[in-house]
Amino acid sequence: MGDWLSEVANWWFAAVALAMGYAAYRVVTSANVVHAVLALVATLGGSAVLFLLLGAEFVVWTVVLVYIGAVIVLFLFGIMITRAPLGYEAELDHPPKTKALAAIVAGAMFLLIGWTLVDAFGTEEVTASVTTVGDIGLQLFGRFVLPFEVVSLVLLAALIGGIVLARQDPVDIEDQR
Amino acid sequence: MIVNFWVTLGIKMALVLGVMLVGALVSIFGELKISAHMQSRIGPYFAGGRWGWAQPLADGLKFIQKEEIIPDTVDVRVFKLAPYVVLMGTMAIYVVIPFGPDMVAGNLDLGVFYVLAISSISTVGVLMAGWSSGNKYSLMGGLRAAAQLIAYELPLVLAVVGVVILAGTLSLNGIVEAQAQWQWFGVTPEWLNVIPPYLILQAVGFAIFLTASLAELSRTPFDMPIAESELVMGYLTEYSGLRFTMFFLGEYAGMVALAAIASTLFLGGYWLPFVSDDLLNFIGPVVLITKIALLVFLFIWMRWTFPRLREDQLQQLAWRILIPVALANIVVTAVLKVVF
Numbered sequence: 001m002g003d004w005l006s007e008v009a010n011w012w013f014a015a016v017a018l019a020m021g022y023a024a025y026r027v028v029t030s031a032n033v034v035h036a037v038l039a040l041v042a043t044l045g046g047s048a049v050l051f052l053l054l055g056a057e058f059v060v061w062t063v064v065l066v067y068i069g070a071v072i073v074l075f076l077f078g079i080m081i082t083r084a085p086l087g088y089e090a091e092l093d094h095p096p097k098t099k100a101l102a103a104i105v106a107g108a109m110f111l112l113i114g115w116t117l118v119d120a121f122g123t124e125e126v127t128a129s130v131t132t133v134g135d136i137g138l139q140l141f142g143r144f145v146l147p148f149e150v151v152s153l154v155l156l157a158a159l160i161g162g163i164v165l166a167r168q169d170p171v172d173i174e175d176q177r
Numbered sequence: 178m179i180v181n182f183w184v185t186l187g188i189k190m191a192l193v194l195g196v197m198l199v200g201a202l203v204s205i206f207g208e209l210k211i212s213a214h215m216q217s218r219i220g221p222y223f224a225g226g227r228w229g230w231a232q233p234l235a236d237g238l239k240f241i242q243k244e245e246i247i248p249d250t251v252d253v254r255v256f257k258l259a260p261y262v263v264l265m266g267t268m269a270i271y272v273v274i275p276f277g278p279d280m281v282a283g284n285l286d287l288g289v290f291y292v293l294a295i296s297s298i299s300t301v302g303v304l305m306a307g308w309s310s311g312n313k314y315s316l317m318g319g320l321r322a323a324a325q326l327i328a329y330e331l332p333l334v335l336a337v338v339g340v341v342i343l344a345g346t347l348s349l350n351g352i353v354e355a356q357a358q359w360q361w362f363g364v365t366p367e368w369l370n371v372i373p374p375y376l377i378l379q380a381v382g383f384a385i386f387l388t389a390s391l392a393e394l395s396r397t398p399f400d401m402p403i404a405e406s407e408l409v410m411g412y413l414t415e416y417s418g419l420r421f422t423m424f425f426l427g428e429y430a431g432m433v434a435l436a437a438i439a440s441t442l443f444l445g446g447y448w449l450p451f452v453s454d455d456l457l458n459f460i461g462p463v464v465l466i467t468k469i470a471l472l473v474f475l476f477i478w479m480r481w482t483f484p485r486l487r488e489d490q491l492q493q494l495a496w497r498i499l500i501p502v503a504l505a506n507i508v509v510t511a512v513l514k515v516v517f
Contacts, residue, residue, distance in 0.1 A: 034308055038255065041301060057287055061294040069297025070327070076304045077323050086252050086311050132286055133347055 012053055020046030028102070031088045037075050044068055058136055189282045193271045200433035201426045204473050205233040208429075211474065215481045237422060245418030248311065255309035260416070260423035262302030267427045269295040270434040275350045277447050277461030278454045288349035289337050292438055293330070296393070299431070300326045303402075306424075307412035318411020321488065322395060322402035328495040329392035329399075335503035336385040339510040340375055340442045349438075353446035373445035381506045383443040385499050387475070390435040392491070394428065396476060398483040399491060436472035437465065444468045 004010050023046060026039035048063040094102075140148050206221075209232055213220025225231025247253060273288050275281040285291050300323055307319015341347055344355035357367070359374040376383060392399040403411035413424055440446060446468075447461030486494070 032252075034252075034255070038301075038305065057285070058290075061287055061291050065290075065294035065297055068301060069294060069330070073297070073300050073304065073323055073327060076301070076308070077320065077327075080304065080308055080316060080320055086250065086309070133290070 009053060013050070016046050016049045016053070020050075031090075031092050032086075033079050033089070033092070034076065037072060037079065040075075041068055041072050044072070058133055189272075193268065193282050197268055197271050197430045197433075198426070200469075201429040202233045202237070204429045204433055204477075205236075205425075206230065207470075207473060208477050208480075209233070211477050212481050215478075240422040240425075241419055243418045245420060248415055250311035251415060252309040252311065255305050256415075257420070259302050259306035259309060260420045260427070262305060263299045264302075264423050264427045264430075266296050266299030266302065267431045267434060269298075270431075270438065273349055274434070274437045274465075275353060275441060275446060275461075276465050277458035278350065280447070280458050280461060281350060284348060284350045287347050289341060289347050289352070289438075289442070292349075293334055293337070296431075296434075297326075297330060299427075303412055306416070310412065310415040312415055314408045314410075315412050315414050318402045318408045318414070321408075322412060325392055325395065325399065325402060325491060328492055329389040329499075332385050332495060332499035332503045333389040333393060335500065335507060336379075336382040336389065337442060338503075338507050339379045339382040342507070342510050342514055343375060343378060349441050349446070353441060353448050356445045357448040357450075368450040370445065370448070371450055373443060375443050375445075379443060379506075379510070381502060382510075383439070385503050385506070386439055386443065387472075388494075388499060390439065391476065391479060392495070394431050394435060394476070396428075396432070397480040398486050400485055401488055401491060404485060432473060432476055433469060436469045436476065439472055440465060440468035 020043050023039045023042035027036050027043060030036045030039060044063060044067045048060045048068075051057075051059045051063065210220050210228070221229030221232035223229055224235045247256065270292050272282045273285055273291055275284065303322045303326070304319050307315045307317075307322065310316070340352060344352040346352060346355065356374055357370055359370050361369070361374070395402045402408075403413060408414070413421060416424060447457060447465045449457065449460060449464055452460055
């Protein structure tokens, strides 16, 4: 424990982790959808800072660009374009029984993931790292080129799905004329 | 050494803040005077004694003195936080702008990528402002802004990719150096790069970048989010006093920041031929600021020349023209890079 406390990086980690924990708690407990999403922004921002502490700069800015800049903005956009009342929303509240169940599931998940990580790595230090953009690019298009292309297929499928859902049927257009 | 680090960090932050504020004030003054000349009127004339140079300062002081009105129906915490989020996204861009070989607050390996990522935070702030105001004009303005920022973020990013392919690096300093050392067919002398090579090779990318910048900044002809004739003042409607000033400063600071990024990516940044690196640290800022001033003038000129587009025209321009052209530009650039 003494060793742990003497490292400045650990203090930063503790501060960020606590803030993230609180923000994540607010995501599920806040009684307003938009507040919940904004708490999610804080949580994701915290995860970006954790990656920054690990020196993985590329992941940091990917998290910011993709999650905060795109996913969250789409969340907010979707919520606001449908309905987003200000203030407390009663239907977001749940009976105590459901809350207890949720707490148990969340706690179990935390223990499972935490135990798996500690069991897998223990006190072992992960030294091998790919941090610069050039290295990441070489890895992606060298060793991991097949998974990379498969992921792009998933994206293509999602794109086609989006277009199919959003477009008007040709029959409907005929009717409107 | 740890104290030294914090002192350096403090000085850098103060410099970044100073450059941002001065840049914003000067471009506000530029807008006042240039718009006046374009409309055959005099514009600010008395403040400060000559040319009315102190007008932005006077305006700023006026805003600070004004009472800040927070309506009853707003979501107070989000309402108060929103301008900070918007300003933060803009201010963070200034960290990586290289004014000289060493005149940069932080030379990140990821330079351009960082700029694109951090500037997207402002979108969240705009949506926060629009929603928390509890006003349908504000909400509509916020939604329009978000739709516009998402749509034009893509061409902005794709336009940058061409430059990154040519330079082979994401670092802004690296991109400037790559332009300085560019060789036409391997024989051309270095001084010829006074004509920025990427301005010629990436002319398409530059045009797309400027158009997308205008939209990202919500400036005419893309100012639907704050269209006065339809939405009062869009997501700014309920803001007053100091918080309105923050949005206002953020808008002009963003204009200067994007002009600086465009100058660095496409116009050769701080670089001049026949000048050593040490001297460039002093001359570089002047060169870059000249280029920024040219682009800012272009932005202002467009505002007072073009009428506002319609919302559907805006989206069509982004998705049907800019994005396909930008993608074609990437393909052509990549092919040429491999061939030559």
